[in-house]
Amino acid sequence: xxxxxxxxxxxxxxxxxxxxxxxxxxxxxxxxxxxxxxxxxxxxxxxxxxxxxxxxxxxxxxxxxxxxxx
Numbered sequence: 001x002x003x004x005x006x007x008x009x010x011x012x013x014x015x016x017x018x019x020x021x022x023x024x025x026x027x028x029x030x031x032x033x034x035x036x037x038x039x040x041x042x043x044x045x046x047x048x049x050x051x052x053x054x055x056x057x058x059x060x061x062x063x064x065x066x067x068x069x070x
Contacts, residue, residue: 004064010057013050020047 024044027033034041 004061006057006061006064010054010059010061013054014058015054017047017049017051017054020044021051023047 020043024041024047028041028044031039
């Protein structure tokens with residue numbers, strides 16, 4: 001099968017992770033916004049996690065595509 005789902009999943013998670021990380025960095029000083037989450041910047045940490053996952057998926061997609069052409 002020539003269908004590789006890792007690339008679109010990695011792209012989606014990378015884009016959403018970048019957006020959440022950027023929003024978390026912008027709103028890092030807003031204590032009222034993060035009072036419901038015990039002062040933890042949930043946007044920043046979830047964005048970083050999504051970004052790392054997306055980059056891993058993109059790397060695995062690139063690696064498998066490289067292995068098929070070699």
